[in-house]
Amino acid sequence: xxxxxxxxxxxxxxxxxxxxxxxxxxxxxxxxxxxxxxxxxxxxxxxxxxxxxxxxxxxxxxxxxxxxxxxxxxxxxxxxxxxxxxxxxxxxxxxxxxxxxxxxxxxxxxxxxxxxxxxxxxxxxxxxxxxxxxxxxxxxxxxxxxxxxxxxxxxxxxxxxxxxxxxxxxxxxxxxxxxxxxxxxxxxxxxxxxxxxxxxxxxxxxxxxxxxxxxxxxxxxxxxxxxxxxxxxxxxxxxxxxxxxxxxxxxxxxxxxxxxxxxxxxxxxxxxxxxxxxxxxxxxxxxxxxxxxxxxxxxxxxxxxxxxxxxxxxxxxxxxxxxxxxxxxxxxxxx
Numbered sequence: 001x002x003x004x005x006x007x008x009x010x011x012x013x014x015x016x017x018x019x020x021x022x023x024x025x026x027x028x029x030x031x032x033x034x035x036x037x038x039x040x041x042x043x044x045x046x047x048x049x050x051x052x053x054x055x056x057x058x059x060x061x062x063x064x065x066x067x068x069x070x071x072x073x074x075x076x077x078x079x080x081x082x083x084x085x086x087x088x089x090x091x092x093x094x095x096x097x098x099x100x101x102x103x104x105x106x107x108x109x110x111x112x113x114x115x116x117x118x119x120x121x122x123x124x125x126x127x128x129x130x131x132x133x134x135x136x137x138x139x140x141x142x143x144x145x146x147x148x149x150x151x152x153x154x155x156x157x158x159x160x161x162x163x164x165x166x167x168x169x170x171x172x173x174x175x176x177x178x179x180x181x182x183x184x185x186x187x188x189x190x191x192x193x194x195x196x197x198x199x200x201x202x203x204x205x206x207x208x209x210x211x212x213x214x215x216x217x218x219x220x221x222x223x224x225x226x227x228x229x230x231x232x233x234x235x236x237x238x239x240x241x242x243x244x245x246x247x248x249x250x251x252x253x254x255x256x257x258x259x260x261x262x263x264x265x266x267x268x269x270x271x272x273x274x275x276x277x278x279x280x281x282x283x284x285x286x287x288x289x290x291x292x293x294x295x296x297x298x299x300x301x302x303x304x305x306x307x308x309x310x311x312x313x314x315x316x317x318x319x320x321x322x323x324x325x326x327x328x329x330x331x332x333x334x335x
Contacts, residue, residue: 035199038092038113038165040191043179045094045111047212048195053088053116055207055245059317079126082118090115094192095216096171097235104154104172107235108216111169111176113161120163127158135174138181142174198240203252206242214239232269249315257307267304270311274302292319 039050057063063085069077077083094111101107124141128134131143142159147170157177158168161184169176183189190196198211215224219235238256243249257263281297299314 035191035195036090036092038090038115039195039199040189041113041161041165041167041180041183042092042094042192042195043111043169043176043183044192045194045212046097046108047095047210047214047216048192049093049095049208049210049214051091051208053090057085059245059249076126079129080118080122082116082123087118088114088116094176095212095214096176097213097216101219104152105170107219109169109171111167111171111180113165113167113180115165117164118166120160123160123166137174137178138185140181142177198238201240201254203242203244205246206244209240209242211240212238214241231273232266243315248317251311251313251315253311255309255311257309260307263304263307263309267302267309270309271302274300274311292316295319 036050036052039048042048063083065085067085073084092113096109096111098105098107098109127143127145130145132146133144135142135144137159140159140161142157145156145158146153147156154170155172156168156170157174158166159177159181160166161181167177167180167184169180171177191199194212202209202211213236215233215235215237218224224231224233224235224237233255240254240256242252244252255263255266257266278297278300281294295316296313296319299312301312303310303312
């Protein structure tokens with residue numbers, strides 16, 4: 001009888017352990033299949049870019065390198081105690097196509113959500129000292145700070161969402177920052193229409209990714225320019241781009257064409273451009289950081305699968321360290 005009880009108890013414990021393992025696995029799968037909250041808070045937009053800084057920081061240790069900051073950013077660090085390369089964990093950006101590309105925002109405006117570690121009271125005092133206007137919406141204070149870019153001055157609206165996250169938008173009206181606060185108030189938000197439609201195309205475990213019309217910041221007279229070359233792609237072309245770190249950093253850029261015929265034409269033209277670009281780079285004499293750069297160029301591959309054109313490359317860790325060391329302060333500046 002005692003043996004039967006012990007067997008039943010062991011079976012019950014095994015079943016309970018199995019249930020807990022399956023539940024944990026399900027939570028992990030659901031978490032990876034659900035867009036990060038920082039991205040889900042973003043308003044409707046033409047494109048979304050998301051960066052999980054933690055794995056990149058762990059791989060490159062860029063937070064240990066000396067950083068040359070602008071006077072404005074250094075003032076921000078001293079006033080708030082926020083060291084971006086150390087304290088920023090996640091960042092999500094919504095890209096908005098502007099109706100007037102010659103306006104203060106240029107061809108694209110931005111709405112942003114940052115998540116990390118910061119002292120809310122110090123940040124609030126800093127924002128209050130810089131603001132020229134403020135608004136209370138849904139219990140949050142939205143500060144309007146004038147940002148000067150050359151001869152252009154545009155408003156940047158900033159608000160703390162909670163003790164770990166901050167939202168900002170440089171759009172002409174407060175509609176986008178209000179939308180972020182509305183989403184933050186909801187107990188669960190699925191995200192914008194673009195995020196719902198395209199997140200399933202993002203590769204699993206991607207540390208950084210972007211979906212939508214990612215060519216907007218690189219637009220030049222209606223086309224996309226990169227590395228000094230004008231690519232045969234319109235600025236309204238939809239992309240899914242991602243970076244995954246698995247010992248080395250893997251870049252994947254996927255263009256979504258209107259048809260298989262369009263994808264075939266794009267692949268043919270881009271293949272020619274890529275071949276020419278590789279030939280030019282081979283003529284360069286690598287030295288220092290150039291060797292890692294040429295290694296990345298050599299890894300570029302172009303494929304077509306039905307209505308999609310896919311460009312892949314491997315970014316050497318050394319090149320990633322160099323890039324993050326040179327730009328670690330810029331991406332996290334709330335400007």
